[in-house]
Amino acid sequence: xxxxxxxxxxxxxxxxxxxxxxxxxxxxxxxxxxxxxxxxxxxxxxxxxxxxxxxxxxxxxxxxxxxxxxxxxxxxxxxxxxxxxxxxxxxxxxxxxxxxxxxxxxxxxxxxxxxxxxxxxxxxxxx
Amino acid sequence: xxxxxxxxxxxxxxxxxxxxxxxxxxxxxxxxxxxxxxxxxxxxxxxxxxxxxxxxxxxxxxxxxxxxxxxxxxxxxxxxxxxxxxxxxxxxxxxxxxxxxxxxxxxxxxxxxxxxxxxxxxxxxxxxxxxxxxxxxxxxxxxxxxxxxxxxxxxxxxxxx
Numbered sequence: 001x002x003x004x005x006x007x008x009x010x011x012x013x014x015x016x017x018x019x020x021x022x023x024x025x026x027x028x029x030x031x032x033x034x035x036x037x038x039x040x041x042x043x044x045x046x047x048x049x050x051x052x053x054x055x056x057x058x059x060x061x062x063x064x065x066x067x068x069x070x071x072x073x074x075x076x077x078x079x080x081x082x083x084x085x086x087x088x089x090x091x092x093x094x095x096x097x098x099x100x101x102x103x104x105x106x107x108x109x110x111x112x113x114x115x116x117x118x119x120x121x122x123x124x125x126x127x
Numbered sequence: 128x129x130x131x132x133x134x135x136x137x138x139x140x141x142x143x144x145x146x147x148x149x150x151x152x153x154x155x156x157x158x159x160x161x162x163x164x165x166x167x168x169x170x171x172x173x174x175x176x177x178x179x180x181x182x183x184x185x186x187x188x189x190x191x192x193x194x195x196x197x198x199x200x201x202x203x204x205x206x207x208x209x210x211x212x213x214x215x216x217x218x219x220x221x222x223x224x225x226x227x228x229x230x231x232x233x234x235x236x237x238x239x240x241x242x243x244x245x246x247x248x249x250x251x252x253x254x255x256x257x258x259x260x261x262x263x264x265x266x267x268x269x270x271x272x273x274x275x276x277x278x279x280x281x282x283x284x285x286x287x288x
Contacts, residue, residue: 007284027255
């Protein structure tokens with residue numbers, strides 16, 4: 001239950017400090033003078049930054065001790081015979097539906113107009 | 128040596144000397160004044176020990192080293208301790224109960240597979256945000272959003288505990 005209560009930044013200062021901590025780990029981070037300025041701007045900035053840095057180090061240490069679980073970002077392909085049969089059935093349904101759709105289109109566009117000549121053509125014939 | 132406006136073949140010591148005021152300013156933002164000189168001295172010693180070029184960005188290397196020194200020596204904490212802090216009234220003492228913080232891996236798991244993957248690639252493997260975005264076939268904005276969620280969930284809970 002506790003894990004679901006995700007904390008969010010309570011002030012713009014917290015949000016900015018978190019942003020700095022986050023960017024700091026980018027290998028290409030080069031905004032050091034800007035960070036210096038922000039830290040020097042207010043003692044509270046510096047305090048908050050320090051506290052978040054300490055928390056960040058604690059997190060890094062915890063994760064170091066607990067390697068990433070072997071989970072996949074995408075679901076693994078199920079290659080059991082039952083799954084293959086299910087996929088084959090699904091493909092058959094899709095192919096049938098596509099065929100019915102094509103036949104309907106063909107009927108509406110080609111066969112139907114030839115069965116009922118357009119009124120304009122008929123009136124031209126009368127004249 | 129200057130090549131196309133960039134300094135190349137410059138030793139770390141040269142970079143330190145050239146950027147000492149900026150490094151001092153960075154440390155001044157983190158520590159009490161009398162600690163700044165100590166840390167600058169430590170940084171200089173570390174600079175002397177480093178042999179060979181520090182690619183690709185020696186200045187960033189120095190800033191990172193300064194940042195690490197601050198954390199290692201706990202200057203932030205000692206600085207706070209030195210301040211005259213208001214003693215907590217008895218009632219506040221009674222109300223403050225340490226809140227349990229779930230372990231970091233558990234917190235990451237609750238954020239979802241993508242957020243966990245993005246955070247670990249960025250924080251543990253040192254992959255850049257554009258590189259992660261390319262790996263996953265998503266935009267950099269989405270990577271930043273996942274990182275923001277993960278950092279907030281992990282750090283704020285520990286800071287407030």
